[in-house]
Amino acid sequence: xxxxxxxxxxxxxxxxxxxxxxxxxxxxxxxxxxxxxxxxxxxxxxxxxxxxxxxxxxxxxxxxxxxxxxxxxxxxxxxxxxxxxxxxxxxxxxxxxxxxxxxxxxxxxxxx
Amino acid sequence: xxxxxxxxxxxxxxxxxxxxxxxxxxxxxxxxxxxxxxxxxxxxxxxxxxxxxxxxxxxxxxxxxxxxxxxxxxxxxxxxxxxxxxxxxxxxxxxxxxxxxxxxxxxxxxxxxx
Numbered sequence: 001x002x003x004x005x006x007x008x009x010x011x012x013x014x015x016x017x018x019x020x021x022x023x024x025x026x027x028x029x030x031x032x033x034x035x036x037x038x039x040x041x042x043x044x045x046x047x048x049x050x051x052x053x054x055x056x057x058x059x060x061x062x063x064x065x066x067x068x069x070x071x072x073x074x075x076x077x078x079x080x081x082x083x084x085x086x087x088x089x090x091x092x093x094x095x096x097x098x099x100x101x102x103x104x105x106x107x108x109x110x111x112x
Numbered sequence: 113x114x115x116x117x118x119x120x121x122x123x124x125x126x127x128x129x130x131x132x133x134x135x136x137x138x139x140x141x142x143x144x145x146x147x148x149x150x151x152x153x154x155x156x157x158x159x160x161x162x163x164x165x166x167x168x169x170x171x172x173x174x175x176x177x178x179x180x181x182x183x184x185x186x187x188x189x190x191x192x193x194x195x196x197x198x199x200x201x202x203x204x205x206x207x208x209x210x211x212x213x214x215x216x217x218x219x220x221x222x223x224x225x226x
Contacts, residue, residue, distance in 0.1 A: 036217075043114060043202060043217035090155065099145055099168055100204075100215060102155035 002027040002095045006103035014111050019063075019078040021106050023091030026072065032094040033074040035065055038105075039087045047089075050074065061085070086110045115139065116218035118203050124224045130191040133221045137184055137205030143167070144186040145206075145215060146178055150199040161186055162209045193225045 007022040025031055032051050036044040048059025055067040065076045074091060091103040115138035125131055137144050146158040148171075157170035161180035172178075175193075180186045190197060200222050204215040 041219070043116070043219045044204075045114070045217070046214055049214070097168075097209070099157050099160050099170070101157065102147075104154040 002031065002093050002098065002101050004091050004093050004101060004103035006089075006091050006106050008106055009104065010107045010109065012109040012111060013081045015083055016080050019076070019081045019085065019108065021076040021089050021091075021108065023065075023074045023076065023103060024072050025074060025091070025093045027093055027095040029095045033065075033067060034092040034094070034100065035059065035063070035074075035076050036090045036092060036102075037087050038090065044090065047076070081108075081110045083110050083112065114216040114218060116203060116205050116216050118201075118218035118221050120221060121219065122222050122224075124226060125193060127193055127195060127225055129193050129225075130189065131193065131223065133188040133190070133201050133203075133223075135186045135188070135203030135205075135218060137186070137203075138216055141205035141207050141216070142184065143206045143209045143213070143215075144180055144184070145204040146172075146186070146188050147202040147204065148199045149202060149220070155202075158188070160209070167209060190223070195225050198223055198225045 003026045005024045034049045035047040050057045050067045058064045090105045092100045117136040119134045142163045145160045148156045158172040160168040178188045200220045202220045204217045206213040206215045
């Protein structure tokens, strides 16, 4: 069965600093990988997804993620954090015909 | 706004009671998914429907049931409620059921069992 591990339940960065949120997955078949963001009292919004093709995926709000099969990773990055990036971020995987399986989430705090 | 509508937004009820959560998917979406989000378990997949038929089942308790109606809206029924059922329940919808199909999430129903 597939699974997702997000390293660090809480990450804190200064405004303007690099954001790096880590995600490792487990899947017996080629996975589809997703990053979602959840702002307080809101639902989940898709940031970006990897299905096939280019391993570096660009998403909304300046985020990008790189699929590394050899490392079974799909880390999320943003060169310069903004206060509005403070939210909960979820990595998720689909393999085969199963629905989305989510990691536990990482709460990002941005310090002025 | 994702286009997925969930009602009610908040629900407070007593242990042992039964509640129904409603989800209206985006126009044209045939798949509906239900997820439970709690602090200890995170986001757990409960069940999926596609065009009225159950397609996948996750960690859904026997006390819980769901259905998707001909107009494609879905309801999640939770019965014999326990304190541990307090959580945020999300509905998501997608056009199809393939793995690359993007799922759009509603804002959730926050259930508090007292």
